[in-house]
Amino acid sequence: MSPKSVVRLRQAAKETVSGLPRAFWWLWISTLVNRLGGFVATFLAMYLTVERGYSATFAGLVGALYGLGGAVSAVVAGVLTDRLGRRPTLLVSQLSTAVTVAVLGFVEHPVAIAVVACLVGMTSNASRPAVQAMMADIVAPGDRVRAFALNYWAINLGFAFSAMAAGLIAKHGYLTLFLTDAVMTLLCAVIVFAKLPESRPERDADGSAGDERATGLGAVLRDRRFMAVVALSYLLASLFLQGFVALPVAMGEDGLSSSDFGLAIATNGVLIVAVQIPVTRFIEHRDPAPLLIVSALLTGCGFGLTAFAGSVGVYALAVAVWTLGEIINSPTQMGLVARLSPTHGRGRYQGMYVLSWSLASLTGPLIGGAVIDHFGADTLWAASAVVGVIAAAGYAALGRTLRARPVEEAHPDTVSMDLDRGLKDVPVVRDADTVG
Known part of the structure; x- marks a missing residue:
């Protein structure tokens, strides 16, 4: 690499991380720590089918119960995020997740596994509305896509490590995975407790009771453009x-091991870590609708390609294709959700958005497991390609409504707002070396 290229790369990196508040970086660090130990959700299906000897249908049922727990907590946590605050919701979620994940490693009866998995889904998912609402609180509107991309980058940086490490750790016992996950979640809670003040914006002097009604769950459900985003998010999340x-499960049926799956799925995290930031710099200020259309098509094509896989290399290639769709979709869609969310209803809006993923976690495993058991994996991958095309058409229709009625920001500058308990005039990171 030439000296000029190195200079340009350093400048691009500096521009990517500069101008974001210090609180964002502590939230970013807590996310990274949490994902470095995020073993259980990734390897739960293989743990049940390979280690415990259950069928793909049972693994799908447990995954569905995990999603059911998440669906319940998404809405409840969204309301709590607005009423109690972001920080209390985060702490309760992380502490309870550590306990339930540890318990899941010890239970053996199928009913107990199913019940505890539901509790894990409930406790772990409760943090997501709070994290995303806090990020929208502390980051200026023009920087949100970049901030969401950086946070997503942290998730996948941790995931890339955990996916590769977990396959090796599992050879020495899956219990180690569960306990390590619990310890890392506790560490994440410590960071939140020690470094993150409350970020919920203060309400008006009159108590803003009308604002509370205006941003209730009924108002969220009546927001047609936002609910269209939720529906399309559900389709892609299912994929x-x-x-x-x-x-x-499909790789296991092909005679591949947990380590093989770890290597293939690590392509997802490694690719996101490698290209998420430059891709985000390209898409940051562009029209979201065309980007979301492209992301849906890439996702459908990637999963469709899986039907032709039989080796780790081809599986990894398929993962790479749908990962490109994920790289474009995630920050673009989260930025759009933040733009559509009113200031004092962010928790509820984020909770409803998280619900789309939770419902996908509920129905996706059931559908995937049942289709594999009754029709084979190739049928599932072909259907996935069709779903990707349908989602692309939906984003095209959504784009027309966004152009007809442009989205207005709820307020011009969140950084200068008076925020609860110590986030007024949040210190801003001006250089990558000052992070933390």
Whole structure:
């Protein structure tokens, strides 16, 4: 690499991380720590089918119960995020997740596994509305796509490590995976407790009771453009989740091991770590609708390609294709959700958005497991390609409504807002070396 290229790369990296508040970086660090130990959700299906000897249908049922727990907590946690605050919701979620994940490693009866998996889904998913609402609180509107991309980058940096490490650790016992996950979640809670103040914006002096009604769940459900985003998110989430539920089962049927799956799925995290930031710099200020259309088509094509896989290399190639769709979709869609969310209803809006993923976690495993058991994996991958095309058409229709009625920001500058308990005039990171 030439000296000029090195200079340009350093400048691009500096521009990517500069101008974001210090609180964002502590939230970013807590996300990274949490994902470095995020073993259980990734390897739960393989743990049940390979280690415990259960069928793909049972693994799908447990995954569905995990999603059911997440669906319940998404809405409840969204309301709590607005009413109690972001920080209390985060702490309760992380502490309870550590306990339930540890318990899941010890239970053996199928009913107990199913019940505890539901509790894990409930506790772990409760943090997502709070994290995303806090990020929208502390980051200026023009920087949100970049901030969401950086946070997603942290998730996948941790995931790339955990996916590769977990396959090796599992050879020495899956219990180690569960306990390590619990310890890392506790460490994440410590970071939140020690470094993150509350970020919920203060309400008006009159108590803003009308604002509370205006941003209730009924108002969220009546927001047609936002609910269209939720529905399309559900379709793509259903596809992405097959990479962690149906894909390991299909690879197991092909005679591949947990280490092979770890290597193939690590392509997802490694690719995101490698190209998420430059891709985000390209898409940051572009019209979201065309980007979302492309992301849906890439996702459908990637999962469709899985039908032709039989080796780790081809599985990894298929993962790479749908990962490109994920790289474009995630920050673009989360930025759009933040733009559509009113200031004092962010928790509820984010909770409803998280619900789309939770419902996908509920139905996706059931559908994936049942289709594999009754029709074979190739049928599932062909259907996934069709779903990708349908989602692309939906994003095209959504784009027309966004152009007809442009989205207005809820407020011009969140950084200068008066925020609860110590986030007024949040210190801003001006250089990558000052992070933390």
